[in-house]
Amino acid sequence: MRALDTLDKKILMALQRDGRLTNQALSDAVGLSPSPCLKRVRALEADGFIRGYHAEIGRKVCGLSVSAFVRIRLTDHSSETVTTFEREIARVDEVVECHLMSGGQDxxxxxxxxxxxxxAQFLKDRLHVIPGIGAIETNFSISALKHRSPCPIP
Incomplete structure (x- = not known):
């Protein structure tokens, strides 16, 4: 993997704040002319530093007012159980993130x-039907104090 220089880092930070920046606006923001700026963006995309561009949807405006953090413990760690769980959870639209964890939960x-x-309906219809789940613990978010912040670029 190549090392990022100061201009690459500026480009990444600017695009994290606003992925809709035109190349001209981005080049102005980072102090490059448009052609070398676009070349750097394409290189950052090709090297996997930029994986895509997305719109952040207002969850509450869309009627999704509840965020829950759900800890799952599997019944066992056999290849079949893990593969089945991961395949099935990837199909569940309500799950916006899934992390394999260390510690007491999987x-x-x-x-x-x-x-x-x-x-409650999600638990009954979507989670409880996935084989291999041994325990489910849920915490509900009261409010998001920091949400989808830009990733720090070391």
Missing amino acids: YLLEVVVSGHDAY
Whole structure:
């Protein structure tokens, strides 16, 4: 993997703050002319530093007012159990993030739903039907103090 220089880092930070920047606006922001700026962006994309461009959706405006953090412990760690769980959880739209964890739990899910009744239905219809889940623990977010912040570039 290549090392990032100061201009690459400026480009990455600017695009994290606003992925819709035009090349002209980006080049102005980082102090490059448009052609070398675009070349750097393409190189950052090709090297995997930039994996895509996304719109951040207002969850509450879309009716998704509840965020739950769900800890999952599997019944066992056989290849079949892990593969089945990971395959099935990838199909669940309400799960917006899934992390394999160290410690007492196997996975941490971030789940978004419209309310507590919807979460109960999600548990019944989407999680409880996945084989190999031994325990489920849920914490509900009261409010997000920091959400989708730019990743620090070392």
